[in-house]
Amino acid sequence: MALAEEWAWRLGRIRRAMAEAELEGLLSYAAGWRQENVRYLTGAPLRGSFGLVYLPAVGSPTAWVTHADDVQAIRQWGWIDDVRPLDLDRPWVLGERLSEGGRPQKLGLAHRELMPRVLYQAVQKALPHAEVVSATRLMDRVRMVKSAWELEQMRRAGTVADAGWRAFVEAVRPGVREYEVVAAVESVLKRLGAGDNFMLIASGKEEVMGMTPPGNRALERGDMVRTELTPALNGYFTQICRTVVVGVPNDRQQRSHALFREALEAGLAAVRAGVTADAIARAENDVFRKYDLGQYCTSQYTRVRGHGLGLHPDDVPQIVEGNETVLEEHAVVVIHPNTYTPWAGYHVLGDPVVVTKEGCEPLLTTERVLFAAPV
């Protein structure tokens, strides 16, 4: 019953957005690495490289998938009954459905910018006179505000992220290699039911300028080991950013932590429904500027001061100065002032929160401290 209500809630949001954009149909495309919109519409995890869902302004949706397991997964979830196989040698099957019940004159195409030519040409051929517009931002906006059911998934993902961080700290010791730390964490995340995880890491001292996938560097006493862990539960990603020192942190590392904690807490204090992403980023960056470190908030050293979370690990809105997107109640964002400074090199500290009318609800219980791994 809860899932039936959830489907009705989502359909309502999407169809309102379609009506505002005067769309007669919405086609959502999922590339293997960008499945968030199709997952939103099907509820089911996809294994294949391609997935699509067509939702007419009136009538029932249809899904296409390339992997047999995905047909079963979507049907089991129960939101879409009409699930059809797709292979790249028969792309016209898309057109057959788009033509059923009257061709839309205006079609929104979510993730149009990623759709392969072989599929896009089939859409064009089926709808030669239709106006086809990108609906990526439309779906970004729809997905930004979470339902009660979605928030529950994200709270559960938060507990998995907390456990992942504990596993990370336990794995860190001198001589262990970066990829071995990742292996230990992944094992715990999967055992706890995480379907996926996005993770970057960096180890070393003041010379570290950013994070990447792991290498085979062996950890040394005095290293700062930084990570962002982004596990997904039922498709919903949450994120924890923390730093652990191998051994006892030195004064510079402690000072760096105090800086990042002040910036994080300034950012969190600015979060509430109705504020812009710009205001939050500005609150974080003002802390760096106060210490004459404002240059380290630029794209030369960092990317964003946080971002949205949900069915995509790097969702909208980007928390950056200049982004006037207004945060709505029940959006979920991670606030992370991660960047390089000369004090102790790249430093990460960040927490995901649910945006509320009065402020925000934290999704993690992990302390905001500079962790120390015993040696």
Place this chain on the structure above:
Amino acid sequence: MKRGLVLLDANEVAPEEYHRRIATVQAALRGQGWSAALIYGDVWRSGDITYLSNLCLYWNEGILAIPAEGPVAFLTKLSPRVHPWMRRTAVVEDLRSGPNLADLVRRWLAPDAIGPVGAVDADFWPAQLWEDVQEAVAPRTVEDAGGLVRRMREAPSASEVALLRQSAAIAHEAVAQALGPGLTAPERAGRAEAAARAAGVEDVYVFCRPVAPGLEAVEVVAEFRGYWTTAARMVGARPPWWPTLSSAWHRAVARLTAGVRPRALAEAVAADGPDGMRVRADLIHHVDLETGGDYRRLGDRDRPVTAGSVVALAVSAVLPDGGRAVLADTFAVEVGGAVPLATRLPAATDI
């Protein structure tokens, strides 16, 4: 996602081998009269780019740009902040970042490059990017270079076969770790993930699922240094239809020899079993494993497998309720038969 070990090791693949691969592409370009090749990739499908450069697209999109003569460049939406890491882990020096790949192509292409530009596997390029690149390189034209790099990869060198064997051994070990009795599906997945990542994979997909009462599937698809292999076994009690699946596996392995056509093998092995169970087989070249074979075209399924190829064989039992049991291994195909790349696991039909 690609969050495992990324490494450039000259002892595994000599720099000269990467240079030979690039030179082969460049010779093909000159033969066609093309000024450059553009190879698009994203985090999901980047095997061609990794093969030519050892670059790991751990996120986002990029284009490997190869001029008919001269050094290659990687054009990426990833930030310049990761260039030092890319230089440590790949053989490409010329790295260019920006939010718009077509603009990067425009700025990269030499003004005196007058021939058409070849877009590798153009059907799979994002339509929007294809249009933007056409505009960016005008008055030159963009032509479909087809599976230019994929065809090169279908005949693995000795160093590649060695990496494929390591990859297969890791996949076997991961499955073996997950086969213990009394484990839940997430516990099996955790064990497999730990084994694969501790052995240094770049990426791994682990699928553990109940298939029928008392019967579970454990399936691992692993990427080691850019080389994908797979293994799958079943754990639990033998169902009534097990002899049908077992027999199909043996028929498929017996047919797996140089010259076999994937579609013909699949049709020969397909069978209906008891209680509505259906047997389906798939033969996927190792170069197509990263995408589960989803990017294959009809021609690929009808093209004979050549001696020296490495392929994944999967035989599934699809149940009326949608459950799917699967047996899978990765084989080196030779004239007269095929040999599994790894032997850590018990025979596929053991349970």
